Amino acid sequence: MNVIQNLEALTVSDLRKDALAIAEAGYAAIDIDAVIQRKIHVENAQLHIGEKIYPLTDRRVFFIGIGKCALQAGRAIETLLGDALTAGIVLDISTTGQNKSSKIEVLVGTHPLPSETNAEASKRILEFLSGRSEGDLVIMLISGGGSALLSLPVAPMTFSDERMLFETLTSRGAPIQELNIVRKHISHARGGALAVAAYPAEVVSLVVSDVPGDDIGTIASGPTALDSSTVADAEAILKRYVVPASTEVAFLETSKDEKYFKRVTNTLFLSNQDALSKMEEEAVRRGYTTTIVDTHFSGEARDVGHAINEKLRDAPPKTALLYGGESTVTLGASMGKGGRNQEMALAALKGIQSGELILPFASDGRDNTEHAGAIADEITRMHIGEKDLLVEEYLDKHSSYDFFEMTGDALVTGPLESNVSDLVIALKA
DSSP states (O other): OOSOTTHHHHOOSHHHHHHHHHHHHHHHHTOHHHHHHHHEEEETTEEEETTEEEEOTTSOEEEEEESTTHHHHHHHHHHHHGGGOOEEEEEESOOTTOOTTOSEEEEEOOSSSOOHHHHHHHHHHHHHHTTOOTTOEEEEEEOTTHHHHTOOBOTTOOHHHHHHHHHHHHHTTOOHHHHHHHHHTTBTTSTTHHHHHHTTSEEEEEEEOOSTTOOTTTGGGOTTSOOOOOHHHHHHHHHHTTOOTTSOOOOOOOOOOGGGGTTEEEEEEEOHHHHHHHHHHHHHHTTOEEEEEEEEEOSBHHHHHHHHHHHHHTSOSSEEEEEEEOOBOOOOSOOOSOOHHHHHHHHHHTTOOTTEEEEEEETTSOSSSSOOEEOEEHHHHHHHHHHTOOHHHHHHTTOHHHHHHHHTOEEOOOOOSOOOOEEEEEEEO
């Protein structure tokens, strides 16, 4: 079954057929059910995660899932562990496929903006983790969306204040690393807080990276990682982006006591490298000389698009260039509807040449809209002429969604569970 819902409508050239097949390979590689089956198994009452082995006999085993693939991962873990699982909680943004007879309690929060619902769910998770004993094993899966979900503001700050702060920093182009430094210091549930709550139990944290560079302390604001940042760092970020003094912010320092983290194993469980490796295999299979150029690109979306344009222009025929990372869109006075992948594709259209294609897309299927991304190629340029559209006009308005809705060149997948940052395919015929 194809992940891309409008695959047939988009497949109107051989180059598009190749690009979409490569994208499908990337999506298949990060399906969390398949990843758990591939990377975890139980043998002789022992849990094997990579090279690590965790005895299951005569101990209580708990599961905590946070993020967009928490519920799906919880179902897979419960199937894997069977009677060895004592209980669990997942905090997701969806209840799709919930098993009513499960040992796992399901909490549903909001994303990308925090809410009172998220705060109550975060409290419930901290309560669930408290009182665990030294003999217990707590398996956690931390994935994209975790920062917004683990919102538990420091009084007198409220979730509404956090929303305003997040929107201000995002609109001014703050990268995810800086956003999450601030987030760690305004919530009781981030910045190592889940590890502290689970102490003295043994904790294995399976981290699904949606952050360029795969820094465990940044992903979902590092709820199981010893935090090296400070309140002073967070305050400096607010100053750098000129956050108004009227914005209500209440900081707290994250725990620096190493005792809480000595029995915590943070494992990079899934990243864009998993997707890019399978995409590379598919591109090679289709006859392309393939390079994974970057796994952690960053910067303004339109600048990244232009840079990929230039590299593709200088490449020989039958070249595939693959990228992973996360760009930003700095909004001015005009704030149209769109996302960073669609804006990148829109910017790339200006320099695209015959026989070239650039496809940026969100690994979780949502590029700040119901579009996952968009295709920039000569067919898109033909559609522009038919609709009499001006690329610069839509770039200036940051209205990439409206643009690709009209041209019909947007990628549509529906919401997906796994998020390993954004991915880009650049092909030359």
